[in-house]
Amino acid sequence: MTGDLSATSDINKAVEGVDAVLHLVSTTLPKSSNEDPVYDVQSNLVASLQLLNAMVAHKVGRIVFISSGGTVYGSPKYLPIDEKHPTDPEVSYGITKLAIEKYILMYGHLHGIKPVILRVANPYGERQRVETAQGAVGVFIHNVLKQLPIEIWGDGSVQRDFLHVSDVAEAFAKAISYSGTAGVFNISSGVGTSLNSLLELIGEVSGGEVPRVYKPGRSFDVPVSVLSNDLARDELGWSPQVSMKEGIARTFEWAKKEVAK
């Protein structure tokens, strides 16, 4: 079925008779969420609370929620960032994700709903939407295939923690049957890759140097964001399986077919 997370009738239909909810809806993006925090809160936080209420009414006992490893912590105080790192989000998107996390944990205590929060780092891979422009990998590959210029904010040394989407899916599969006591997990590669290294990898699979234009850096881009995945390894028995090289090759092959359509 399809439906709107803000519509209680849709939500009630969706949760009826199910054992678990996997919550991946987001109506906003990190970089634009500050433009309208009221919309962010209403369409994500309030709607998620309505979902939790529907789960209580329909006695659904488990939820796995996708949170944001890239925004809930704010500027890193130390690296790699573990789940005990302070949470000081600098964008509405991160504040809303964190508030949803807290309500999910509260409903866990109050109503016995088993919560698992996955703070996912920088996912990429096949079927990533380019038009929402969330994620350097999708945009860079798309631009290479379309022979469009690639703009890098700063000198390209900025490092991010990229993770193939199949590894994220596998984390959900593990989370859905998790019976331990931890509730919040980073889901990440645990390794920083610079934008320059990413372009080198894309160059290797596309068969040539990737042309790029370096622009002045943006003040809100932290130089390095890498998340520890030790807790997910220990508790969920999960670990990333797809190397950057393999993941980029798979994504490039998929994007090539899409562009040719």
Ligand SMILES: NC(=O)c1ccc[n+]([C@@H]2O[C@H](COP(=O)([O-])OP(=O)(O)OC[C@H]3O[C@@H](n4cnc5c(N)ncnc54)[C@H](O)[C@@H]3O)[C@@H](O)[C@H]2O)c1
């Ligand atoms: N892409 C990333 O870098 C990243 C990183 C960490 C976490 N996340 C989270 O992962 C999830 C998926 O992200 P994505 O990058 O695939 O984004 P996306 O925009 O492609 O996916 C969001 C989905 O939510 C659906 N949606 C939006 N409003 C809705 C509504 N009112 N009712 C029902 N469905 C609605 C959209 O149709 C879309 O399928 C989001 O919750 C996002 O916050 C993304």
